[in-house]
Ligand SMILES: Nc1ncnc2c1ncn2[C@@H]1O[C@H](COP(=O)(O)OP(=O)(O)OP(=O)(O)O)[C@@H](O)[C@H]1O
């Protein structure tokens with residue numbers, strides 16, 4: 176359940192590739208145990224924002240901190256230590272193709288925990304089962320479908336039971352039933368393990384089903400144009416872009 | 429005060445107690461910290477004990493005393509569940525943390541469709557067979573590739589090939605002028621080595637001046653083409669394979685195909701043409717630089733006069749020598765482009781496959797070049813060329 180303790184704090188974040196500013200002056204807090212949705216049109220900078228939050232890209236301006244500890248700007252070592260607490264699902268899955276699915280999930284466990292071989296095998300099997308890939312442990316990423324790769328990436332993100340999970344479009348490329356299951360899983364991860372979850376998604380159904388809070392990025396004005404629980408935004412936002420997005424392009428009557 | 433200190437240093441433990449009161453039912457009572465970093469020896473002991481009890485019909489898991497947990501707990505539930513299924517016992521959960529129970533249920537929900545189990549371990553005979561099959565596939569692919577390449581060339585001659593001039597120019601730039609520095613260096617050194625080798629023998633007869641002949645003929649007929657071929661196999665052949673292989677991984681090649689751009693015409697043709705043109709030119713250049721290298725050795729170490737060396741070189745170089753080197757270089761150009769592009773196009777969809785394709789492209793190209801060189805040399809001898 177969402178708590179009132181701030182987990183991620185973003186202040187005046189401006190992001191750019193070279194001279195090209197993607198988003199400026201982003202300002203939001205993510206509470207511990209919250210499911211936070213980042214939405215917006217394609218190409219508006221959602222993945223880029225995620226790359227800043229997970230430490231892959233440095234902001235041009237502004238600060239990011241986790242549980243009160245600075246992340247940007249901060250020393251490289253501090254950042255790497257904090258990055259280890261995160262589980263990340265990349266937009267394209269990003270599985271290591273020379274390893275089987277089981278090895279992909281096991282690698283962080285082997286490196287960062289003292290679990291025995293059999294404990295790791297059990298843990299891997301649980302994680303794969305949770306994303307509906309039980310029995311696929313011995314497969315290589317090139318031998319499974321795109322949606323399955325996505326789910327395997329999710330299993331790898333959960334390997335260490337991280338505090339914070341970042342999902343870049345987890346349900347893209349999944350059938351409606353798997354997508355629904357994924358939503359359930361996200362809710363369980365939050366309720367069961369108390370994880371904070373940041374999700375980039377376009378799926379309206381899942382935005383409304385899981386989102387406790389949200390941020391709406393706009394490509395035109397290059398900044399955030401809405402904040403709040405998705406359901407409330409649907410009722411109360413008077414921004415026509417937000418309304419159109421949340422109503423699949425239909426204008427509010 | 430003392431107590432808190434003890435708490436801090438005490439490692440976390442996950443407790444598990446086995447209670448076996450009724451004949452057909454056992455109770456597993458969980459307690460403590462069910463976390464990754466906890467000591468879970470109690471758990472394996474109790475589970476081992478449970479496995480020795482015969483005739484269990486029901487396993488009750490009691491979780492009321494659990495202090496904290498992470499995914500180790502649902503993982504443990506799965507193990508017990510699997511064992512219960514094995515001995516056909518019923519399983520009952522009591523007072524387990526809600527979240528853990530739901531995660532466990534979610535993991536059970538998974539359609540256990542262990543699609544055909546994959547076999548990775550193989551015996552010697554099977555591996556041998558696979559090698560043979562692989563070689564056959566590769567040979568067939570090579571033939572197919574050659575056939576398609578000729579078709580593409582025909583389309584080009586008829587002016588109907590679907591390829592862009594700019595791709596050709598870029599490929600030509602990459603495999604031609606950009607290779608000049610490394611070719612200059614290697615050729616200069618090879619020319620000097622030839623001169624040294626020759627001088628040792630020719631000194632015995634007092635005819636050091638013939639070093640000029642040896643270097644000129646050696647570079648133009650043989651070493652220029654061979655060194656350039658091998659350098660471009662490593663430089664350009666590898667680049668072609670990596671480039672096309674990555675395009676294969678990103679489905680770019682499929683996108684070309686479905687849009688009606690045959691990869692053979694659109695990607696391979698410009699590269700093959702670029703190499704057929706660039707390699708002979710580079711080979712001649714290499715030959716000239718090699719002769720220069722020989723001259724440096726001749727003049728500085730063998731005390732030959734520059735004019736003498738120059739005249740001797742001119743008199744020994746025949747159009748035939750140049751021409752035979754050019755033929756070899758063209759063939760090598762085709763071989764490097766062929767092996768680079770073919771390995772790139774038949775690459776599978778993963779980063780490691782791109783690595784394998786690149787390696788194969790370079791190794792194959794070098795083998796092809798040396799074999800072709802030997803064959804052509806034999807043919808030259810037979811026809812007194
Ligand atoms: N490596 C890069 N170099 C330069 N510009 C980039 C780079 N990556 C992304 N961009 C630009 O940044 C903008 C935002 O890209 P980003 O990938 O963050 O979009 P997104 O919101 O995640 O879109 P989508 O929903 O399609 O995934 C785009 O306009 C893109 O052109």
Ligand SMILES: [Mg+2]
Pocket residue numbers: 221222223266343
């Ligand atoms: Mg994106």
